[in-house]
Amino acid sequence: MRALAVEDDPRIAGDLQSALTAAGFRVEVTGDGEDAWFLGDTEDYDLVVLDLGLPSLDGLAVLKRWRANGRTMPVLVLTARGTWQERVEGIEAGADDYLPKPFRMEELIARARALVRRTGGHAAAFQEAGDLSLDTNRMGVAIRGVQVQVTALEYRLLAYLMLHRDRPVPPSELLEHLYGDDDAREANALEAVIARLRRKLGAGIIGTRRGFGYFLEAT
Amino acid sequence: MRALAVEDDPRIAGDLQSALTAAGFRVEVTGDGEDAWFLGDTEDYDLVVLDLGLPSLDGLAVLKRWRANGRTMPVLVLTARGTWQERVEGIEAGADDYLPKPFRMEELIARARALVRRTGGHAAAFQEAGDLSLDTNRMGVAIRGVQVQVTALEYRLLAYLMLHRDRPVPPSELLEHLYGDDDAREANALEAVIARLRRKLGAGIIGTRRGFGYFLEAT
DNA sequence: GGCAACCTGACAGCAAGCTGACACAGCGGG
DNA sequence: CCCGCTGTGTCAGCTTGCTGTCAGGTTGCC
Known part of the structure; x- marks a missing residue:
């Protein structure tokens, strides 16, 4: 049973290593995002414990890149950033479970065990719908293969629609x-973003179902 | 996609019911431990949301009895008692995920979806009654397989009739x-919606029992 | 027959959504 | 510092189509 622990705080990393070892895992530890990405992409682990607050490459980005490459090992995400949006975001990025810091090592082990007990996998989100394609690595957008320049906000909107394109x-x-709901915007702000996106992408990409919401037009 | 919500606080139970329904589950709710145990033991659910603080029979005991009987459906545990020991206890009793109260409905839905995805329950969220079928995920309506365009209000009406089709x-x-009862409408408003729906869906879908109410015609 | 429950077509009001214009903040460069 | 540039929120006015109301009809029940 191999486990990878990705954690930059050496104290916590040490605790993780001993606790996971005691729980019967063969543990490897790294504190670097790039390193973690490479290991997770090339080695086979039965479990990954991933801290989101990393130097060099954000944990969430690492996770997304794994999932985009079709890596399906169970990932338990750790983070100090405890707002609920970020939890949801983490889960949507492909995390299988989530543990806010500070946590008890006993709880982590219990969750890790539960995670390994279920041998489920995640399919990587293939980012294509109709004429639209998203490149999650480069944050690039293309219509029928032609690159379109979009802003960060516009990209997040598209990515979310893509994730829920069903x-x-x-x-x-x-x-x-x-x-986020704490900092409220006029509802119209969203409509403005949609309008700008439609102007860039052309018609027939983003559809509206009055009273239900927005969606990506399928083929 | 069937879900069982076990929650004795009627307000939270109501919220759970509507949120899960909106997320595409066919939801049953009970506030009683014995009842929950019986349902979980005899029916097949794709997801159980279980509150630990129950009268009559403790949620943890219910869960343990299910697992002892070989019931393997994914269980998401809710509790106000947020100490880490209890979390560990819950997970070791066989819970698949854990959410401390108070929680965001959005987070619960995200976790519920992740849980169902993980356990491989990929079946579409279809509900059928006679010739009518509702796709609660796409918010789509079909008669004998033919898509019918309905408005948000009409859809909510149909979904509610579907939920109580017995x-x-x-x-x-x-x-x-x-x-909602605060903003009152003429009773006729409802009749108008029903009439429009019947025109769209054709005869033999929505029935009337004079003096009792409306229902979906069974097969 | 008479009453109440229920149905339905027409229509106007209204709210959801669209769009172009503008303001403003942040940022980088001269 | 100033200037221009870009990204984004706000505003006003517009379009569209949903939906409540009304008036009159039909059905079922006593």
Whole structure:
């Protein structure tokens, strides 16, 4: 049973190593994001414990790159950033479980065991819908193969629609995802973003179902 | 996609029901431990949301009895008792995920989805009654497989009738569900919606039991 | 027959959504 | 510092189509 622990704080990393070892894992530890990405991409682990607050490359980005490459090992995410949006974000990036810091080592082990007990996998999100394609690594957008320049906000909106392309996404949910509900925006802000995107992407990409929400037009 | 929500606080239970329904689950709710144990033991659910603080029979005991009987459905545990020992206890009793109260409904849904995805329950969230089928994920409606375009209000009405398809639903209840009781509508508003729906769906879908209410015609 | 529950077509009001213009903040360069 | 540039939120006015109301009809029940 191999486990990879990605954690830059050496004290916590040490604790992780001993606790996981005691729980019967063969543990490797790294504190560097790039390094973690490479290991997770090339080696086979039964479990990854991933801290989100990393230098050099963000944990969430590492996770997304793994999933984009079709890596399906169970990932338990650790983070100090405890707001609920970030938890949801983490889960949507492909995390299988989530543990806010500070945590008890006993709880982590219990969760790790539960995670390994279920041998489920995640399919990488293939980022294509109709004429639109998203490149999650480069944050690039293309229509029928032609690159289109979009802003960060626009990209996040597209990525969210892509992730939920099987259903219409209500404006309230999009607002919450893009801004978080504490800092409120006029509902119109979203409509403005949609309008700008439609102008860039052309018609027939983003559809509206009045009363339900927005969606990516399928083929 | 069937879900069982075990929660004794009626307000939270109501929130759970609507959130899970909106997320595409067919939801049953109970507030009693014995009842929950019986349902979980005899019915097949794709997801159970279990509150630990129950009267009559403790949630943890319910969970243990399910697992002892070989029931393997994914269980998401809710609890106000947030100490880490209890979390560990819950996970070791066989919970698949854990959410401390108070929580965000959005987070619960995200976790529930992740849980179901993980356990391989990829079946579409379809509900059928006679010739009518609802796709609760896409918010789509079809008659004998043919897609029909309905508005948000019409869809909510259909979904509610579907949820309670075992009985006629009185107009007063429908009015309350669709509009809330604070902002009152003429009773006729409901009749108008029903009429429009019948025109779209054709005859033999929505029935009337004079004096009792509306219902979906079974096969 | 008479009453109440329920149905339905027409229509106007209204809210959801669209769009172009503008303001403003942040940022980098001269 | 100033200037221009870019990204984004706000505003106002517009379009669209949903939906509540009304008026009159139909059905079922006593």
